Amino acid sequence: MINEIIGTILICAGIAFDFFGVLGLVRLPDVYNRLQAATKCVTFGTAGILLGVLIIQGFNAFGIKCIIGIIFIFLTSPVGAHAISRAAHRAGIKLTGESIVDIYAEDKELKESSTK
Amino acid sequence: MKIKTRSRLVVFILSAFVWFALTNMKNWQEVFVGLLLSLLVSLIAGQFLITTEKTKHLFLRILAFAKYFLRFIWEMIKANFHVAYIVLHPDLPIKPGIVKVKTKLTKDSAKTILCNSITLTPGTMTVDINPDKNEIYIHWIDIVTKDYYNIDENTATISAKFEKLLTEVFE
Structure with missing residues (x-):
């Protein structure tokens, strides 16, 4: 019972932060600022949702997949943002x-x- | 044990763990295929994980990593509220720009972790790294330093807190 309450709170918080990230994607001016909002909030929000699912489900086959998901999101999301921003800057997109x-x-x- | 062998062993254990976590191990065929694939992965790409001998004891390094991890989670929560504040503010209070910081870390893995932490902490995102000069270019959504060409001041504000902790983990 208490697990379900904590898990639901975490899932709601995760969805809220995902929403802020998407709002930033719409409101902020250029690609770099948008990436900032998208990586930070969406990483944390999605990790929160997965953590909530883990707490509701417990350490069974379902929950362990959530842990793996959290680890891979934390490792890959910043790398993706870095690659996109670097490519944008090389393609000549101004701030x-x-x-x-x-x-x-x-x-x-x-x-x-x-060098010339 | 040679470093290459140890590195391969660590990769084998990690990939086998990921496989067993993703499948549910109902019959022996899944276990067999998993072990076979882990062996293949560790033989092909195993030697790149650990490349240098560490001087510190493993336990001390795990302790340092735990300290770094707690700090990182705290900074990340702060970062999310920062973004939420900017996004919900009607005037969008931003002052963006790309600045430069220096790092003293030497290893590639340490630099990767440092750049990832910079991306996930308040207002900053790694754009590029100059491996010759150990300089990181950072997009900052709300520049607070007065003289933004001053590398030392930027370093102290952005990356110093993680650099100290990561030095204990990786060097």
């Missing part, structure tokens, strides 16, 4: 107009001008 500094682009120009 939004509100941005104040882009040292990455400056360093790249410096490198290109020194």
